Amino acid sequence: MSAAKNINISLQIWRQKNSKEKGKMETYKLNDVSTASSFLEMLDQLNEQLVNERKEPIAFDHDCREGICGMCSLYINGRAHGPDTGITTCQLHMRMFNDGDTIVIEPWRSAAFPVIKDLIVDRTAFDRIQQAGGFVSVNTSGNTIDANTIPVPKDDADKAFEAAACIGCGACVATCKNGSAMLFVGAKVSQYALLPQGKVEATNRVLNMVRQMDEEGFGNCTNTGACEVECPKGISLENIARMNREYLSASLK
Amino acid sequence: MKLDSKIPEGHISQKWTDYKDHLKLVAPNNRPKIDIIVVGTGLAGASAAASFAEMGYNVKAFCYQDSPRRAHSIAAQGGINAAKNYQNDGDSTFRLFYDTIKGGDYRAREANVHRLAEVSGNIIDQCVAQGVPFARDYGGMLDNRSFGGTQVQRTFYAAGQTGQQLLLGAYSSLSRQIGLGKIDMYNRHEMLELVKVDGKARGIIARNLITGEIERHSAHAVIIATGGYGNVYFLSTNAMGSNVTAGWKIHKQGALFANPCYVQIHPTCIPVHGTNQSKLTLMSESLRNSGRIWVPKKKEDAEAIRAGKMKPTQIAEEDRDYYLERKYPAFGNLVPRDVASRAAKEVCDAGHGIEANDTNEGVYLDFSTEIQSKGKQTAYAKGNHNPSQEEILSLGKKWLEEKYGNLFTMYQKITDENPYETPMKIYPAVHYTMGGVWVDYNLQSTIPGCFVAGEANFSDHGANRLGASALMQGLADGYFVLPYTVSDYLSGDIRTGKISTDLPEFVEAEKNVKDSINKFLSNNGTKTVDHFHKRLGLIMWNKVGMGRNEKGLQEAIGEIASLKEEFYKDVYVPGSSDELNPELEKALRVADFIELGQLMAIDALQRKESCGGHFREEYQDAEGETLRDDENFKFVGAWEYKGYDIKNEELHKEELKYEFIKIAARNYK
Numbered sequence: 001m002s003a004a005k006n007i008n009i010s011l012q013i014w015r016q017k018n019s020k021e022k023g024k025m026e027t028y029k030l031n032d033v034s035t036a037s038s039f040l041e042m043l044d045q046l047n048e049q050l051v052n053e054r055k056e057p058i059a060f061d062h063d064c065r066e067g068i069c070g071m072c073s074l075y076i077n078g079r080a081h082g083p084d085t086g087i088t089t090c091q092l093h094m095r096m097f098n099d100g101d102t103i104v105i106e107p108w109r110s111a112a113f114p115v116i117k118d119l120i121v122d123r124t125a126f127d128r129i130q131q132a133g134g135f136v137s138v139n140t141s142g143n144t145i146d147a148n149t150i151p152v153p154k155d156d157a158d159k160a161f162e163a164a165a166c167i168g169c170g171a172c173v174a175t176c177k178n179g180s181a182m183l184f185v186g187a188k189v190s191q192y193a194l195l196p197q198g199k200v201e202a203t204n205r206v207l208n209m210v211r212q213m214d215e216e217g218f219g220n221c222t223n224t225g226a227c228e229v230e231c232p233k234g235i236s237l238e239n240i241a242r243m244n245r246e247y248l249s250a251s252l253k
Numbered sequence: 254m255k256l257d258s259k260i261p262e263g264h265i266s267q268k269w270t271d272y273k274d275h276l277k278l279v280a281p282n283n284r285p286k287i288d289i290i291v292v293g294t295g296l297a298g299a300s301a302a303a304s305f306a307e308m309g310y311n312v313k314a315f316c317y318q319d320s321p322r323r324a325h326s327i328a329a330q331g332g333i334n335a336a337k338n339y340q341n342d343g344d345s346t347f348r349l350f351y352d353t354i355k356g357g358d359y360r361a362r363e364a365n366v367h368r369l370a371e372v373s374g375n376i377i378d379q380c381v382a383q384g385v386p387f388a389r390d391y392g393g394m395l396d397n398r399s400f401g402g403t404q405v406q407r408t409f410y411a412a413g414q415t416g417q418q419l420l421l422g423a424y425s426s427l428s429r430q431i432g433l434g435k436i437d438m439y440n441r442h443e444m445l446e447l448v449k450v451d452g453k454a455r456g457i458i459a460r461n462l463i464t465g466e467i468e469r470h471s472a473h474a475v476i477i478a479t480g481g482y483g484n485v486y487f488l489s490t491n492a493m494g495s496n497v498t499a500g501w502k503i504h505k506q507g508a509l510f511a512n513p514c515y516v517q518i519h520p521t522c523i524p525v526h527g528t529n530q531s532k533l534t535l536m537s538e539s540l541r542n543s544g545r546i547w548v549p550k551k552k553e554d555a556e557a558i559r560a561g562k563m564k565p566t567q568i569a570e571e572d573r574d575y576y577l578e579r580k581y582p583a584f585g586n587l588v589p590r591d592v593a594s595r596a597a598k599e600v601c602d603a604g605h606g607i608e609a610n611d612t613n614e615g616v617y618l619d620f621s622t623e624i625q626s627k628g629k630q631t632a633y634a635k636g637n638h639n640p641s642q643e644e645i646l647s648l649g650k651k652w653l654e655e656k657y658g659n660l661f662t663m664y665q666k667i668t669d670e671n672p673y674e675t676p677m678k679i680y681p682a683v684h685y686t687m688g689g690v691w692v693d694y695n696l697q698s699t700i701p702g703c704f705v706a707g708e709a710n711f712s713d714h715g716a717n718r719l720g721a722s723a724l725m726q727g728l729a730d731g732y733f734v735l736p737y738t739v740s741d742y743l744s745g746d747i748r749t750g751k752i753s754t755d756l757p758e759f760v761e762a763e764k765n766v767k768d769s770i771n772k773f774l775s776n777n778g779t780k781t782v783d784h785f786h787k788r789l790g791l792i793m794w795n796k797v798g799m800g801r802n803e804k805g806l807q808e809a810i811g812e813i814a815s816l817k818e819e820f821y822k823d824v825y826v827p828g829s830s831d832e833l834n835p836e837l838e839k840a841l842r843v844a845d846f847i848e849l850g851q852l853m854a855i856d857a858l859q860r861k862e863s864c865g866g867h868f869r870e871e872y873q874d875a876e877g878e879t880l881r882d883d884e885n886f887k888f889v890g891a892w893e894y895k896g897y898d899i900k901n902e903e904l905h906k907e908e909l910k911y912e913f914i915k916i917a918a919r920n921y922k
Contacts, residue, residue, distance in 0.1 A: 052781065070322070154393065
């Protein structure tokens with residue numbers, strides 16, 4: 001383990017008052033950042049400094065700080081969730097940076113995710129895609145059949161789980177040159193396509209979710225694969241292929 | 254005020270069934286005339302909102318996050334309990350009920366807990382029907398594992414992400430209803446006041462966190478499902494936005510707040526690294542199935558480790574104190590959370606802590622024994638009966654990786670240490686709050702029409718909570734309790750009609766909210782909100798933390814009162830009210846944390862006994878175990894708000910009756 005030390009850094013951060021006004025990059029200096037701090041703790045430290053200087057702090061999204069809620073975003077030095085793989089921004093630590101570094105921080109950049117303020121974007125398009133069909137229509141009456149009467153082969157259950165592990169952070173969209181949401185939608189479609197419970201509504205589900213995805217203004221997939229590389233949960237491109245197969249067979253019905 | 258728990262008569266196994274049969278109903282054609290507000294969209298809130306909408310009511314749901322899918326239920330790792338007895342190890346509704354009451358140190362309500370155990374099986378059925386991908390065995394059946402405080406395998410799980418999968422299940426039901434137009438979803442909204450009309454809950458005042466607009470929303474009933482208040486300590490495992498504001502606002506409007514001093518300290522978190530730390534990260538309790546907890550027996554070894562002069566792997570087997578296995582041979586490393594946490598504090602207080610921070614707080618969670626045994630086992634299974642030490646290590650690590658890989662990676666990212674090579678460092682941290690708004694058997698607070706569900710209420714966990722039981726309570730309340738009890742209440746409202754938000758009560762509530770916001774923005778003090786929150790956290794951790802005593806609690810009560818005065822005088826909140834303003838959001842929440850913190854200390858002071866997560870140092874036996882006082886303290890302590898000075902709050906007692914379980918000292922030896 002490398003012992004923690006303090007470093008001084010320079011930050012270039014996107015500032016934008018609200019969705020209507022134009023934004024621009026601003027430069028900030030921050031000293032004595034512990035390399036044991038997380039990236040978001042570094043931003044807390046900067047905000048504390050800004051508030052003490054009577055300046056407006058930087059707005060950024062964050063919540064669980066355990067890598068699971070999907071709320072944190074940030075394009076850091078040109079990469080979604082920064083210079084490490086398989087993690088969200090809240091899991092990125094300052095030991096990845098060196099004394100004297102300049103770090104560039106931007107919001108997710110995609111037409112379907114408009115900026116709300118500074119580094120915060122609106123990702124409700126994902127919610128609307130899910131509302132279009134990302135569910136099994138079952139009533140909560142307490143009369144559902146015993147769970148073990150729906151056996152699921154372990155391999156299918158494992159694959160469904162891997163698809164369901166998507167945290168909806170939007171890194172896939174942010175990093176895609178086309179602004180495509182197909183990794184997210186593919187993961188949702190796959191989860192239900194792989195399970196017997198999801199089969200009944202499979203046709204409508206994939207047609208409706210894809211239609212909604214297009215209406216939200218996401219781009220198309222050109223198989224670049226950047227989404228898979230930057231996905232903090234390792235969601236596989238296989239899910240896009242499965243969605244395409246589901247979509248094709250649904251379209252032919 | 255007289256507390257009426259409304260626990261039905263009859264045998265425990267029949268109470269809920271009989272009661273449900275006699276609850277009043279709202280006919281399907283009348284449900285669209287009735288509006289329900291749900292605040293919070295975690296397991297309890299999302300499942301409740303989806304259920305009400307499915308029944309035909311109009312639902313408005315609110316969450317402060319950008320999407321309901323991000324509620325902090327998502328972070329629960331290990332699993333959810335249910336008395337299915339799929340493993341044929343003798344599990345039953347009664348055993349789950351018994352374990353939960355015992356785990357709660359006999360300070361939970363029998364009838365509520367039994368109902369929870371009763372519907373637990375339905376929760377699994379419901380979630381599977383929704384497509385929640387639980388772990389399966391090779392026969393396609395659901396898999397189970399065990400958790401601290403039990404001797405059966407009743408925990409259903411989805412790797413280390415059970416909370417996420419359950420929440421996404423509830424979120425999918427919620428999304429379906431939003432898509433159908435039966436739920437109006439208000440993301441990035443925060444409830445800042447409850448509106449009462451003729452003594453009944455009839456709506457809320459909410460702030461749109463993006464535009465700053467103050468909105469009035471009316472309804473025939475209001476459900477609060479906003480989670481726990483662990484962030485009163487500043488550092489906790491809760492999400493940064495988790496807060497008590499909705500619960501505290503209804504408290505100020507007349508809802509009693511019960512057992513605020515019951516806070517669960519989870520034994521396996523990553524220790525604090527430094528003063529800029531914002532958040533603590535939990536390592537799943539399931540790791541205790543494979544890890545052995547120890548500290549150096551000799552203080553000089555602990556000192557050498559802290560100074561970086563020695564590595565844990567250099568400490569000989571006989572110089573390690575596996576203190577849980579030594580003290581609790583029957584349960585060993587799987588003792589309940591409060592017992593494991595206290596034992597860790599004890600060895601660190603005695604100078605054996607291993608973390609090189611200000612407090613030296615940290616113990617080892619060591620996987621080397623497991624690596625050896627599983628490595629050898631795997632080699633044998635492959636037909637290699639004479640494996641080299643190298644082969645054993647490699648196979649053992651592979652075994653661990655398959656089981657806990659994501660947790661080990663997470664630990665390494667945070668600490669920069671490889672837990673396959675060196676033991677993990679862990680220490681207890683604030684995790685879950687068992688106290689909350691007082692509710693009766695219907696989950697209704699002392700304000701008619703205001704219901705409270707999940708972690709936000711107090712009813713099911715007593716003084717402590719066993720692992721994998723919080724997810725169970727959230728979904729039980731939302732899917733299977735509230736739909737019945739809230740309908741019973743609403744049956745009186747079918748002729749009420751739409752409630753106008755022009756009523757004077759709404760006007761006044763809105764004015765109060767705006768006044769408090771303006772007060773903060775024009776305060777022009779000198780210190781940040783976090784400055785005060787961190788100071789509150791330190792008082793709470795040091796004096797209302799894992800061990801409490803009379804002197805410390807009295808000091809805390811005074812210190813928090815002074816902090817409150819100073820906060821209102823000297824806090825600086827930048828920005829304006831008509832825009833996205835996270836500092837303002839924090840200020841409004843911290844104001845409530847400060848008051849609740851003081852009430853927690855007051856509650857802890859009056860409870861002159863030790864139980865579960867509440868350890869009063871004056872009340873312990875010769876071996877340092879908790880000493881309950883059933884004669885004088887077998888009650889729920891429910892507090893009534895009496896104005897600005899929290900010290901004036903009045904205590905009401907709900908006697909706890911144990912008719913179906915024999916109350917006994919809790920023994921895990």
